[in-house]
Amino acid sequence: MFYQTSTRTFMLITFTLICIYVAFTADYFGLEILTEILILAMIAMALDMVAGFGGMVSLCHGALAGVGAYAYAVCTAKLGWNVPLSIVLTCCFTGVIAWIIGAVCSRTHGIYFIMATLAFGQMAYSFVFESAYLGGDNGLSGIPRLDLSAINIDLFDSRNFALVCLFALFCCYLFAWRILSSGLGRSLVGLMYSEQRSLAIGQNVSRIKAHVFGLSGLILGLAGSLGAQHIMFISPNLLMWTYSGEVLVVTILGGLGTLFGPIVGAAAFILLKHQVSEYTNYWHLAVGIILIAVVMGGAKGLYGSLEAYIEQRLRSRSSTSTNVISEEE
Amino acid sequence: MDTGFWILQFLNALQFSFLLFLLSVGLTVIFGLMHFVNLAHGALYAFGAYVAASVAASYGYWAGVFVAPFAVAVLGLVLYQFLIKRMRSSGPMAQVLVTFGLMFALLDLTRIIWGDLALALDVPASLSGRISIFGVEYPLYRFFVMMVGAIALIMLNLILARTQIGAMIRAGVDNDKMASCLGINVERLFFIVFCVGCALAGIAGAVAAPLLSVVPEMGLEILIPTLIVIVIGGLGSLKGAITGSLIYGFVQTFGAVFAPQFASVVIYVLLALILITKPNGLFPSRGG
Numbered sequence: 382m383f384y385q386t387s388t389r390t391f392m393l394i395t396f397t398l399i400c401i402y403v404a405f406t407a408d409y410f411g412l413e414i415l416t417e418i419l420i421l422a423m424i425a426m427a428l429d430m431v432a433g434f435g436g437m438v439s440l441c442h443g444a445l446a447g448v449g450a451y452a453y454a455v456c457t458a459k460l461g462w463n464v465p466l467s468i469v470l471t472c473c474f475t476g477v478i479a480w481i482i483g484a485v486c487s488r489t490h491g492i493y494f495i496m497a498t499l500a501f502g503q504m505a506y507s508f509v510f511e512s513a514y515l516g517g518d519n520g521l522s523g524i525p526r527l528d529l530s531a532i533n534i535d536l537f538d539s540r541n542f543a544l545v546c547l548f549a550l551f552c553c554y555l556f557a558w559r560i561l562s563s564g565l566g567r568s569l570v571g572l573m574y575s576e577q578r579s580l581a582i583g584q585n586v587s588r589i590k591a592h593v594f595g596l597s598g599l600i601l602g603l604a605g606s607l608g609a610q611h612i613m614f615i616s617p618n619l620l621m622w623t624y625s626g627e628v629l630v631v632t633i634l635g636g637l638g639t640l641f642g643p644i645v646g647a648a649a650f651i652l653l654k655h656q657v658s659e660y661t662n663y664w665h666l667a668v669g670i671i672l673i674a675v676v677m678g679g680a681k682g683l684y685g686s687l688e689a690y691i692e693q694r695l696r697s698r699s700s701t702s703t704n705v706i707s708e709e710e
Numbered sequence: 711m712d713t714g715f716w717i718l719q720f721l722n723a724l725q726f727s728f729l730l731f732l733l734s735v736g737l738t739v740i741f742g743l744m745h746f747v748n749l750a751h752g753a754l755y756a757f758g759a760y761v762a763a764s765v766a767a768s769y770g771y772w773a774g775v776f777v778a779p780f781a782v783a784v785l786g787l788v789l790y791q792f793l794i795k796r797m798r799s800s801g802p803m804a805q806v807l808v809t810f811g812l813m814f815a816l817l818d819l820t821r822i823i824w825g826d827l828a829l830a831l832d833v834p835a836s837l838s839g840r841i842s843i844f845g846v847e848y849p850l851y852r853f854f855v856m857m858v859g860a861i862a863l864i865m866l867n868l869i870l871a872r873t874q875i876g877a878m879i880r881a882g883v884d885n886d887k888m889a890s891c892l893g894i895n896v897e898r899l900f901f902i903v904f905c906v907g908c909a910l911a912g913i914a915g916a917v918a919a920p921l922l923s924v925v926p927e928m929g930l931e932i933l934i935p936t937l938i939v940i941v942i943g944g945l946g947s948l949k950g951a952i953t954g955s956l957i958y959g960f961v962q963t964f965g966a967v968f969a970p971q972f973a974s975v976v977i978y979v980l981l982a983l984i985l986i987t988k989p990n991g992l993f994p995s996r997g998g
Binding site: 440485488622626630633670671676 | 741745747793796797800801802803804806807808810811812813814815816817818819821822930934937938941945971972974975978979981982985986989990
């Protein structure tokens with residue numbers, strides 16, 4: 382069950398303040414990294430919604446964000462529609478695609494679910510790769526950014542763009558919180574613990590799974606369109622299955638089933654990537670070893686362990702204080 | 711397009727299917743017995759190809775083909791002892807993640823050892839000719855690959871169906887707890903099967919090396935087709951592995967002839983249809 386505990390609220394506010402501080406002090410390169418972190422955090426959070434609270438370990442979330450990026454590029458660069466409408470359409474389109482994938486895959490379990498989502502991600506990849514209309518191997522360029530000059534904000538400034546991404550991430554968090562604490566979200570957590578019991582009390586398990594998958598697709602659509610606006614160029618590499626795997630790594634690294642954890646995971650992952658890349662070309666070796674170490678250690682991820690520690694401290698403190706009271710009585 | 715063209719396409723599809731079979735059978739038997747999915751299987755195949763190419767460079771092709779499976783089996787042994795044994799009891803997600811990390815680590819290790827440049831492995835003189843099949847000139851080496859796959863299929867089928875160890879493996883796939891109650895050392899069986907699966911991946915890498923260029927990413931590229939094969943066929947069965955390989959090989963080859971634009975999309979659509987109608991694949995093992 383998802384609870385917005387005071388620890389999480391505190392962490393979220395701290396994170397937001399740190400991001401705002403970084404946005405106003407960092408140079409151009411730092412701002413680019415910040416934007417990269419924020420977009421990856423959105424994708425990983427969408428994955429946490431389905432994997433951490435529904436047990437649906439999806440290996441196509443990176444690819445779905447790529448679908449969002451392509452949908453946005455087609456709406457704007459190819460069809461010339463206006464940008465706000467394109468973003469809304471992108472979110473809806475990605476959500477519908479995600480809903481369909483969720484509906485088909487919800488019949489499968491465990492390793493078959495992972496394989497099925499992997500296959501769908503690859504389907505999107507090979508479709509984009511071979512489509513001449515979508516630019517194939519060369520990708521698409523000339524993607525416009527949102528025009529906010531009406532309210533005096535120039536989004537071609539990387540600081541403003543990073544702040545917009547931060548705002549989007551904040552909204553996504555509120556959205557995911559709302560979904561997970563609704564009846565739908567509670568049913569999802571219930572069926573993760575026991576699908577048999579959910580079926581026995583008359584819930585339509587497949588539909589619940591598909592709905593939440595589709596809703597996480599809305600976040601992916603937003604993340605994809607922001608990603609496309611950020612680099613202003615997209616290529617089929619966005620849809621590679623290894624990217625979806627990296628999103629899963631980020632989620633695990635931060636802490637599965639905490640919703641805030643993926644944000645921490647994204648920050649740690651991107652910062653580590655840039656640090657390691659300065660010393661060596663073999664970044665994948667480092668990520669592989671870290672991943673094996675985190676999973677074999679049975680750890681709850683960076684934020685997950687921290688949260689467990691804090692919660693335990695708080696609980697022991699409150700229990701000692703109740704003990705004192707009971708002794709006085 | 712005359713008959714010769716179709717026979718040629720048919721043979722190409724068959725050759726590709728048998729190569730996929732060599733890879734997927736190891737993966738599928740490991741899954742059937744251990745319920746363990748090894749995403750690093752493709753990396754083992756690439757490792758086999760590299761070992762074959764570097765041994766063949768100094769001692770000739772045949773030495774490379776014979777050394778590769780042993781080298782990969784030794785690597786599998788090390789991985790089993792240090793990683794996979796401990797991951798046996800964890801859920802599918804942890805296993806997928808650990809082998810995903812392993813795949814990345816092995817990819818970069820091959821880069822560190824052999825560099826980024828492609829290695830080439832020449833077809834040996836004794837297999838460089840052409841053979842006439844149904845009036846079609848076909849490269850002898852591709853025919854050899856088909857034969858290796860077919861021999862592996864027959865051998866595995868005989869071992870699984872006729873020998874005592876085959877019976878023990880089948881018992882382990884059906885119900886591992888019951889099998890160990892009957893005095894079968896299931897752990898040791900797992901270990902042997904894992905090493906044999908790795909050796910098969912090594913053979914596949916070695917025989918595929920002269921057909922493709924040996925690059926670090928070859929393991930990543932072959933992994934997805936292999937996974938599709940075992941999902942279509944059903945995890946854990948020999949029949950499933952060969953059926954899935956044939957379906958994939960033929961759809962891919964003939965798809966490229968009829969609809970080049972959609973060749974690779976067709977196979978994913980087919981996979982989705984199979985997952986909707988038969989979520990456990992066409993021939994799932996009883997235990998899975």
